[in-house]
């Protein structure tokens with residue numbers, strides 16, 4: 001199978017684990033009300049294109065938990081026999097079940113949530129288990145202690161954190177190190193429009209601690225593609241007006257997207273390819289974690305792997321357009 005020939009696999013921080021440069025996320029399009037045949041097409045095409053890394057969380061759906069159930073079905077059908085070629089992740093830390101234990105980062109929540117995720121996916125272990133967000137009310141020692149114990153119990157091979165600040169990341173990594181469990185990876189939002197991690201110095205913290213970095217929503221949920229150049233298509237994420245609000249697509253935003261699109265085309269790229277190249281321009285970003293609602297988007301987006309990297313004049317040009 002030539003699936004491993006075009007995708008680069010990059011060492012995650014200072015660990016021994018190599019991750020596909022592109023990971024595929026199941027936040028949208030894998031829930032109770034989505035088309036199962038489309039899910040199978042997306043996951044098998046992603047794998048055939050060399051994506052080995054599939055990102056989930058306890059609450060992905062809707063209904064919460066349904067993305068894990070649907071992915072579990074695919075592991076048992078289209079992906080059967082390939083478990084050892086895959087990196088499967090899940091997370092806990094956002095609201096999942098009622099009462100005081102179905103949210104945030106206590107030891108009780110994390111361990112119970114992972115047990116539920118494993119049952120939904122019919123797995124014995126996940127490759128990476130994440131604390132989905134920092135919990136201001138639980139001691140970091142407790143959250144990190146739970147992650148270390150989860151690795152020791154064999155229910156996850158590695159651990160990660162998501163949306164922690166640079167300072168919280170340094171502290172979390174130090175606690176994990178004392179526990180004998182390295183911090184493998186940090187998952188953060190990063191794209192041309194959302195650049196908080198630059199001010200916070202998160203990538204410096206990752207380099208210091210030896211963790212890798214994976215950035216989510218690299219296309220700003222689809223804004224940084226051709227999706228909204230001519231309006232808001234009825235079948236788009238913005239049309240659902242939930243996580244991406246319709247009122248984000250202002251005339252100013254559309255003018256900016258048109259400028260960026262013209263710039264991409266002048267460099268032989270689509271806007272989505274430009275956005276993916278842009279987030280991967282820093283070698284401390286191990287992987288880009290994207291979503292897609294159809295196979296044609298996946299295929300278009302992965303074209304960036306065959307195109308030359310952006311030079312400093314390209315990067316300056318982009319800054320002038322943002």
Ligand SMILES: NC(=O)c1ccc[n+]([C@@H]2O[C@H](COP(=O)([O-])OP(=O)(O)OC[C@H]3O[C@@H](n4cnc5c(N)ncnc54)[C@H](OP(=O)(O)O)[C@@H]3O)[C@@H](O)[C@H]2O)c1
Pocket residue numbers: 024025026027028055056132162163187188216217218219220221222223225226227235236237238272289290291292293294296297298300301
């Ligand atoms: N750790 C966290 O807290 C966190 C938070 C958010 C996400 N994540 C992870 O990151 C993953 C990716 O997030 P995301 O889905 O927001 O990423 P994204 O790649 O920025 O957006 C993906 C969406 O953009 C649209 N799109 C993609 N390629 C396109 C193309 N070529 N042309 C037109 N439209 C295109 C599609 O939306 P439509 O076709 O539906 O319009 C697609 O579902 C998630 O699945 C999840 O695993 C993690």
